[in-house]
Amino acid sequence: MTSKTTPGLRLAVVVCCFSDERRDDLDLGVRAVRDQLNPETDELIVVVDHNEGLQAWLSDHFPDGVTVVPNHEDRGLSGARNTGTAATQADVVVFLDDDATLRPDGLDAVRTAFADERIVAIGGAVHARWEAGAPPAWFPEEFGWVVGCDYRGLPPHGSEIRNPIGAAMAVRRDALMKAGGFSHRLGRVGSVPAGCEETLMGIELRRLFPDSRIVRIEDFAVDHTVPRSRAKLEYFTNRCLHEGRSKAILSAMVGAGAGLSAERSFVLRTLTTGAARCLGRGVTGTPSAFARAFVLVLGLFVTAFGTVSRSLTTRGAAAGTARPGSSTGRAATEAAITADELVSVVIATVGRPSLLDTAKAVLAQTHRNLELIVVDNRPQRGAATALVAELDDPRLRVVEEPVPGVSAARNRGAWHAHGRLVAFTDDDALPDPDWIARVLKTFVADENGIVGIVTGRVLGTDAATVEQEWFEEAKIFDKGTEATVWAMCHEGATAELGGYGPHGPFFPYTAGECGSGNNMVFRKTALASIGGFDERLGTGTPTRGGEDLDSFRAALLDGWAVAYNPLAVVRHYHRDNMDDLRVQSYGYGTGMAASLAKLLLSGPSGAWAIIRRFPRGLHMLLSPTSSKNVDLPREWPLELRVREAWGYLAGPVLYLRSRRHRVGSLDLT
Incomplete structure (x- = not known):
């Protein structure tokens, strides 16, 4: 990796928040970021996840130098991060948690890392700042991820990683947009301790940019607050259970090979050696080490149970366990579709000349509340973008899907769709x-x-x-x-x-x-x-x-x-x-x-x-x-x-x- 910095690199630091209880941590974190921003190129965006009171407080508390925006997507961390990404045109988006404080020179480390054009994303070092002063005696260091922090088994500085820890990560914005942002099906919503949205992001980035690198940069470091409420065994097991469920969803999305590759290595190497170390220390006179060994095995069991139980539930749903054609309806719990509903129209194309006429016909619909997503299935040619370049309509977007095939292209379009209804037509058709x-x-x-x-x-x-x-x-x-x-x-x-x-x-x-x-x-x-x-x-x-x-x-x-x-x-x-x-x-x-x-x-x-x-x-x-x-x-x-x-x-x-x-x-x- 090159060591030179890139002074002209534009950074946008996005901090997502939702809870009034974290105002002190949020204030500390925002001030630490502001001290490191380049005022000519950088920006700080705080996204408030459906909390009008907190949004008003932030606007009053930071009248200058901070952009405060509400989450425009569904409630949850994924939607808030997507909102922050959409609110900037910076080269690199830096994501920090609202209870994490950036250490000195952290943003300089980000600039240095992204001077290497091969790097598409980085993960930082996340140091636990225990509110109680120290972790509980029973807490195994291999499970630092339970509280959103570093853990034993992470690769060293400069090593490639599958995905970063969400409390401190940075991604090239263009690459993140092409990957579809963060999935609403994964990630924390309020206090529900789910996860894996960063894992999916990392997998998608590698799929789209196979020659790129995602690396760990320890100089990009934060101190992450761990409140007393998370230093309890009840939270530990609950977090493990939700992580297991998230892994099952992720595996259904990308396959078990990609979704659980790092986890297999973690279990075989880190947890087995960790259990042996704890038992060894217990035998040599550290009684609390036996408790750590027990909790380590408990965490593994609960996480595995979450994965297996959610996988079985998913398979049952896919097999149609609900009675087909039931009069209650598969969509009975959804809000009713309205006549003014936002409709997302997807056109998959390899750049056929008739695409332009198809796009014009879609944009000329009498129903105006729509978005048109043109999926370029042969992006190396750039023909699709060139064909629709003359259409000056904010409802039109072009996204890329390098994997050949109309199904892959349609899936990519649906991934980017904001509407609850997704319409498909071909690039040689006129609606x-x-x-x-x-x-x-x-x-x-x-x-x-x-x-x-x-x-x-x-x-x-x-x-x-x-x-x-x-x-x-x-x-x-x-x-x-x-x-x-x-x-x-x-x-x-x-x-x-x-x-x-x-x-x-x-x-x-x-x-x-x-x-x-x-x-x-x-x-x-x-x-x-x-x-x-x-x-x-x-x-x-x-x-x-x-x-x-x-x-x-x-x-x-x-x-x-x-x-x-x-x-x-x-x-x-x-x-x-x-x-x-x-x-x-x-x-x-x-x-x-x-x-x-x-x-x-x-x-x-x-x-x-x-x-x-x-x-x-x-x-x-x-x-x-x-x-x-x-x-x-x-x-x-x-x-x-x-x-x-x-x-x-x-x-x-x-x-x-x-x-x-x-x-x-x-x-x-």
Whole structure:
């Protein structure tokens, strides 16, 4: 690491606070930061987490040199940190806890570290400042993380780390924004001692910037207050339990390999040697060492119990333990969707020229309360940013997803979405001006909260060639003029949503009758409950498709309903030549077969569900008189049928190939 400083580096120090009880610590911490700021380049931002009284006190107490802002996101540390990040344009964001006091020259150490362009984030040294003067005799030093401080087993100064400790960390702002900030599903909310949001941040930064480094810098140091309330065994076990639960959520989001890599090493090396050291000292005449050994094992057990119990709960929810189609609704506990709801529209793209027209059509919606998130799935080209550069609209953002595939791009867009509804369309589609307004009417009419997805009608933009006429006549995207509700159980839908659709031989496992991916709008909670789009499926992966059908099926099996509104229209530029139709037909076959192969490999119940439907399903897929094929025009070339059938055979093999290289999906909450 270079030792030179970077005088022009702009720092923003973000301190998040929520409790009036910490005013003394907060005052001390703010003054320590102000003494180290470069007044020409740096800024100090204090984010108040939904406490108007504390915000007013801070504004009066620090009238100059401190920017005080309320948390504009959901209550919790993650939302407060995201608010602080959005409030600055600095090069590096330094995060400090409201009960941590920066030691002298701490910000100089930050500037020195980030002079190395390879460093994307750093973690500082967090020294415990025990209110009682010293830790309890039973407290094992290996569990310093329980009180948010350093612990035995941390790597030395300058070493690479998976993630920093949140009380003292710094991140390049641009990188943090590309990583999606901090997840609301993780992190402390008020006094609930959850965590792991910094771990997810570190994992995301390494995924997006594989050549970068996250290092520990001991000269960037703080003194962190540990109140007497946290020096109790009750707090210790409660914190361990919540940490274990957070680890389970994190592992579901990124996989156990990434989510628990450091923990395995910590248990095998640090805790085992720590227990041996405590027992040795107890034998040689230090009775309290036996207590430390006991608490060390207790902490390990409670943390592991939290991880396992939360993992089992998560799996049960994913398997649809709630009765499908229950009239109480999966969204019954949410606030009702309103006609003026913020809707996040996501367009995944590799920079196709038609993107500009699609973006213009979205921004021209009659429903104005929306945001448009364009996800550049080929960021090394920069074509997407260049295409929409002429659109001067604050509702438009471009984010990057370097992992190829429409599912990864859509997940990235949903991750950045601020709305409770996330709409998806393609970069070669033109939504009608009232598309979002029509979708909202469906969600508003869902009085019982059963609808997780609304789909709409997809028509051609034109029919300039015979191939486009064939496609339109075949009704591959067009699902008709009747409002329909698709659900596992026929109860809970209001009359305004339409009648229930019939269950065909492969329902809900093919789910093609529900709609298509270029016109679908999810409740964000529904998308999160199924783990987002499966990144092993879809355009840009070996499977070439199937991700939309897979998401519909997963939502239906998870107890949600899919409502089709034929008045919510998106117009699609159909393929205008035989070469493109050949590729598209093959992709339909591979995508559907890959989606079914996923279910076959999911376990005995999933495999049996497919096997017992296979004879009737095969007839539906291949017979010219089946409901799937009856609308095909008489002129539809036999070659396209053959290519689709060949795709059905190739799909499972392609899924296995994709499965070897992908781990699944992103968490979206």
